[in-house]
Amino acid sequence: MKGNVTVKTLAKELNISIATVSKALNDSYEISIDTKQKVWDLAKKLKYERNPAASNLRSHKTKTIAVIIPEIANNFFSLAINGIEEIARKRDYHVLIYQTHENSETEIAFTDSLLSGRVDGILISVSSSTENYAHFKELVNKIPVVFFDRTIEDIDAVKITTDDYESAYNATCHLIENGCRKVAFLFALSNLSTGQKRLAGYQNALKDHQLDFGEELIVNYDKDEDGNYENIRELLNAQKPDGIVSSIEEFALPCYYVCRELGLNIPDDLKIISFSNLSTAPLLSPSLSTVTQPAFEIGKEAAGLLFRILDKKPFDTHEVQTLKSTLIKRESTFVSTVQVESC
């Protein structure tokens, strides 16, 4: 801790000024190649490591980005972080992770604390409980931000999402084509455009097929897991739908349990398709048909966009990018009892 090697150490050792050392380390054109080489060699020899705090204080660059997500223990987000990390690593950036656990106050605390200049930029996937966007509006004006997947319509910022409307529409059509006539919707993320678009896709698919799309077929997501069980059981008992579109995977798994409980056979009695990035979807019993988002790519793309903003000074870009999800048909939406290869 004491005799740490700094630019000063290198300067003294080489009998040159600390300015020269600093510039050499930064590969400045002002320094001759000979001197640079000497500095680099000595730095390596003495295991010099630039002090990030001092560097950041002086240069206002932190080489760090923040990722604010609802929950890390969710395949979609961990894959997205994977993508983010890959890009960040290429540029020698460090990644701070913040989990909101779907709590808006926590989210506000994070965004506020990030106003201090701790990071150069922020990637956000909005908490489902966020209804007030004031903290984002402030944030977006002070620091480069990219929203990914879970976005808000009203905020003017760079966003990257998937084709939520289309994929929900297609998922619903898939059920209808396979014989469903009464399709229910498990509705989550209702505050976010992400959720709203999925709902709209579902509803319009039903409309386009002249099928019932009443409110009674929609179950709202409950923070309380038990509540979801109750609501799904209620739905299945009261409405007896023959198809279910689930807008998040956390909603689909309870369905499986409730079906077992009620003795309903999937897919004969009820077909299920869900937005999901579960790696075990093909191994479930029965294997689960999914709308799978390109989570890793979203992460990469989001980080890429952030760095593009970081590269040019004025970060006034307001673009919105959309990636395509994949509809993967598996046993849970299969037509008859004939076997389908699971994959």
Added chain:
Amino acid sequence: MKGNVTVKTLAKELNISIATVSKALNDSYEISIDTKQKVWDLAKKLKYERNPAASNLRSHKTKTIAVIIPEIANNFFSLAINGIEEIARKRDYHVLIYQTHENSETEIAFTDSLLSGRVDGILISVSSSTENYAHFKELVNKIPVVFFDRTIEDIDAVKITTDDYESAYNATCHLIENGCRKVAFLFALSNLSTGQKRLAGYQNALKDHQLDFGEELIVNYDKDEDGNYENIRELLNAQKPDGIVSSIEEFALPCYYVCRELGLNIPDDLKIISFSNLSTAPLLSPSLSTVTQPAFEIGKEAAGLLFRILDKKPFDTHEVQTLKSTLIKRESTFVSTVQVESC
């Protein structure tokens, strides 16, 4: 960016010195309660945020810890991070995540870069490909480090693991008790004490039951996914084991696929139990018996230990803590064809 509010701003506004403001913000006993209150009020009003870089540069405290893990898209690690984050948040610490992707060079690059004082402490779960520990020895001498789950015997540091030996032993006994006479082992993490203990537990369980425990029953984990399929297929064809203990979940899922391919019925022809934190284990077909580690608690415990080291100056603790895993019996190790409730 320009007119940022700093201690200077507050000092000027209140007609007191910078030193007083700084001390007031840090709730120093040197400052009267009146002055403190004035400073706090103004700070809140002007939305003052302490500059972390300056603070860190001066105080040598970063309020940041690093977590180095193999892979975030793995339930065990994302749950562990969850636990880490919970503790870090309580202390207003920030969490940097680094993924090695099981690559030792990447791991070295991370540990080297963290020598710069970017973080106050580090939590590490070692990459499976790490064979040389030089970088850890250096690290442990310069900065507080806690190893969790994936540890190395030779390194003298604070460690927290689960009862790998006992749980592997018990898992193997469970298979034997349910009728298995030829139990194979899918061996991963062979460089780490974590993996070695699991192997030892398996082997000793077989010995204690006078069963065959030859090398031919052990399959080594391959980085290449296809390689694992091949090796498992080979094992099942050549050895025809009636039980499998898998030391990691990445090894168990291919088993399911190979069994489908070979037309083997689980659990009638082959019983499987695996170390795993898969949330969907109960929903697999058949549901998977697991040794489940308390991932969240490990994370909490590891972070707690790190902060205990951080609190007292000399970080010379060398303790090792062990948490208990849970053996969860499900269909994949069930005795006969009679149904068992899946959960």
Added chain:
DNA sequence: TTTATTTACGAATACGTTTAAGTGAAACAT
């Protein structure tokens, strides 16, 4: 009263880096 102690604050410096501005010498142009 005088002296010692406590209280509440300020002046000044250091943390390690980056960078604007300056310098002397060499190279070039006129």
Added chain:
DNA sequence: ATGTTTCACTTAAACGTATTCGTAAATAAA
């Protein structure tokens, strides 16, 4: 020859905070 650039480097001043040391006033002890 003189003036102008270029090159390679140095000086010195930040960046915003924490902290050591000092001090004046207020209080307590003698």
